[in-house]
Amino acid sequence: MQTRPSYLAVDQLINEVEEVTKNNTRLQLIVAVGYSGKYDVLQACRGIAQRVKDGEIDVEEIDEILIEQELETNVTEFPYPDLLIRTSGELRVSNFLLWQLAYTELFFAQELWPDFGRNGFVEALLSFQQRQRRFSGRKS
Template identity: 45%
Template sequence: MMSLQFATVAHASRFSPPPKHSFHSIKGRSTAGKRTVGMPNAGGFSSPPRAMPKACLAGAAASADAVENAVEEAMMPKHVAIIMDGNGKWAKDRKLAAGDGHRAGWKNLTTLISKCCELRIETLTIFAFSNDSKRSQMEEDLMMRSTENYIRTDVKELITRHGILFSMIGNKSRLPVSLQSSISWAEETSKGNKGMNLVMAANYSGRDDVVQATKKISSKVERGVLRAADIDQTMFEQELMTNTLESPNPDLLIRTNGELGISGFLLWQLAYTEFYFVDKLFPDFGEDDLRQALASYGCRQRRYGQRKN
């Protein structure tokens, strides 16, 4: 079962709270058509035993330093995924052009990538844009240009500075040729690097990912290469777009802009992922916010479908 987490304002927390936020857990358990919402004093999660970071036990008076200690003491997630939501609203709120919002978002992403490298997170997957968003042609063109520019500038610098390994998931064939070229260049240039995996989901749909994996397996069955009886979850995962990653399933998903959905992102891979939702718009989601999300993750006990003790 997936467990969800979102940040709210002016409540005490059973985790180690930052000055302005606390956390409530939402379990996707239905009662008469409604989700059950756990309050801050609700019972914790149960999972294979692991020591609870000191900051998680500090109560409502925990300091920002305690939050940092939680990040340092807890088991860090190997794979973090981020849905970068709110660039357009950020620009609109400031009466700026949409392009300014995209640029602010990309600039902030570079800061967060560097921090993830510093924290030795193994994989960061970012949802740049889906293939089913309802945008105007002007917005579409702007998104493609800004993505290409980001790869040619910031990603190039990150490859040099941090030795990141860049890859893209999604339908590359439907992207502009110049953007396809930029993606291929970044993938080829970073090939063999030993730094963090930076995965960009561009023109991506979790449903399409599942469909294309199903087609590949069906083709093998039709050709007699594979028996239908031999198909299992491990085999299916090997046909998903994330199959090149050592840890293809995110440990932690972060979404900004107060949205509580996943918008078709990594539908298969998120089965046992911990969710963290925050109201901040993505350009405003800084290093301290990232640390808080990681501290929240460190205070959870993951069950992976096992019953609570």
């Protein structure tokens, strides 16, 4: 029996989800396959270091905005999630969006990803709604 490589299954699933949700406009789902937050930050630092070396920018010009422009996630309209739902009972972010999660609310669910459904999603949203968000000490 021959099995398909897992990336084909993920690719097919992504295509199906895109088709089903093509008219949705209010939520954005980020699924990272083979993504590393540490590597993302490392690549941004390397890119900035090369620009300094090439004389394109001065060290004093390095700030958060410049770093954010160099991150792989800079390609999305909403690079900073309001809510991270972590499935499988793990209580860690697992090297996911390390820079971008600075002010993200976290929700940890026991269900594994394939079993996480409507009820778990509603529970996560209700938990999120009850939180008092503070960005650098500000209430929102």
